[in-house]
Amino acid sequence: MIDLSLHILDIAENSITAGADEISIKIREDISENILEITVSDNGRGMDKETLLNVSDPFFSTKKVRSNIGLGIPLLKQMAEECGGKIEIETAEGRGTSVTASFQHDHIDRKPIGDIASTVSTLIFCHPGIRFIFEYRRNSGIFTLDTLELREELDGVPINSADVIKFIKDGISSWLKRP
């Protein structure tokens, strides 16, 4: 993975595979605390004890066909630990999972956030029925997007239509370019 936005896409896709219909992506950058924290939470089926114990083993997967390896969490864990951070997972069977990865913000090996606007727009475009809550905090600023609220505003216009996706993508990119 060349940047963190691709890891976020990967973890969110896991949530979708786990049957989630509500996914929250929260990013917090705090220069004064020297921390970058990413949390992806969902209301999917959650993990049992055995799965949770093995979740960072790349040769463990709950998938029984086509693939018997699971690299998403192990790659994110390795990346966080290489950058003075850690990964924390909270899960409850039938209620959902929350994955939090933290990084030392100024660590020389920390990959950039990357194109997070593309990650969010890709998720909404491909999964219009899922409620996505996106929050980006940077020092004192905050950007929030809730597709449930957006859908209400759109009043029947598909949320994954080209104009709406461009609106979302441009909105996130524009906010991130602020000083």
Next chain:
Amino acid sequence: MAKLTISDLKQIKEKHKSTFTLREGGYRAKVTVHMGTCGIAAGARNIVNALMDEIGKSGADDIIVTTSGCAGLCSKEPMVTVEILNNPPVKYKELTEDGIREIFREHVLGGKIVDKFALVIGSETTY
């Protein structure tokens, strides 16, 4: 760069309301982008971005794009599966942005399979 404002959203809504008609029969074509860890690392998100762009430019409103997990052929990623109504699915491999744009125009819109990227035609169960 555009700023996210309610007035922009209202404009989009009004524009679509004048052209938006409810469909009863679902979608004519489905494009599934393989979005396992391998696919994402190989560039699947760029494939979705190119599809978004092509769908926007074509004005087509009967195409659905979705994702799936790893198809078990990680070395062939990025991969997509194109399903046209009443036709067998076609799996495409080792795609680039130009490649998916060509597949969109030739196969999704035109109905003609693009042989040079095709991996398999028809449904498969396991590899």
